[in-house]
Amino acid sequence: MDQRISFVTLAVADLDRSRAFYLDGLGWTAALDVPGEVLMFKAGEHLVLSLWSEAGFEAEVGPIRRGEGVAPLTLSHNVRTEAEVDAILGTARAAGADPVTEAVERDWGGYTGYFGDPDGFRWEIATNPGPIGQEVLP
Incomplete structure (x- = not known):
């Protein structure tokens, strides 16, 4: 495979x-x-x-497992700049995303924030300065 x-x-x-x-x-x-x-x-x-x-x-x-809490996965959308992270979180907020967390500098060197889609799936919007983070950028 x-x-x-x-x-x-x-x-x-x-x-x-x-x-x-x-x-x-x-x-x-x-x-x-x-x-x-x-x-x-x-x-x-x-x-x-x-x-x-x-x-x-x-x-x-x-059958779908249902219950309290967040689904145990995230979807990540990586971008090049912190300004892009903030802009996308703003777009998600305007689209009705709930919750939306403000982006912060992470201990591992990135800058990330999250929003929930209508079903609560969490999207991470991130900059990731490491080599693997750069690989995923278009």
């Missing part, structure tokens, strides 16, 4: 709400949009982010 990821799929409670957040709020462009079922975005050269209605997800994958 090659060491790569092709799709990241998130089960969402309200696909229309997610569509409004990502398309209208963040200004993304859909690669595939099947109302009531799935919304897909090209997220990299060989990577797709898929937002799948919970019902469709559960029918194929199995």
Whole structure:
């Protein structure tokens, strides 16, 4: 098996709400949009982010674990400058993201903040000065 990821799929409670957040709020462009079922975005050269209605997800994958707290994963969008981090967090806030944490300098040398999408999935907006952080930049 090659060491790569092709799709990241998130089960969402309200696909229309997610569509409004990502398309209208963040200004993304859909690669595939099947109302009531799935919304897909090209997220990299060989990577797709898929937002799948919970019902469709559960029918194929199995029951979703539900409960208090944050989903045990983050999605990270890395940029070159701290100003870009702050601007994207502002865009997310204007799009209705909740919560949005202000970016701070991290002990490991980066500058990051987080926002939650309509289903609470946490997006990290970051600068990462290390070699691996530079590899992921376009």
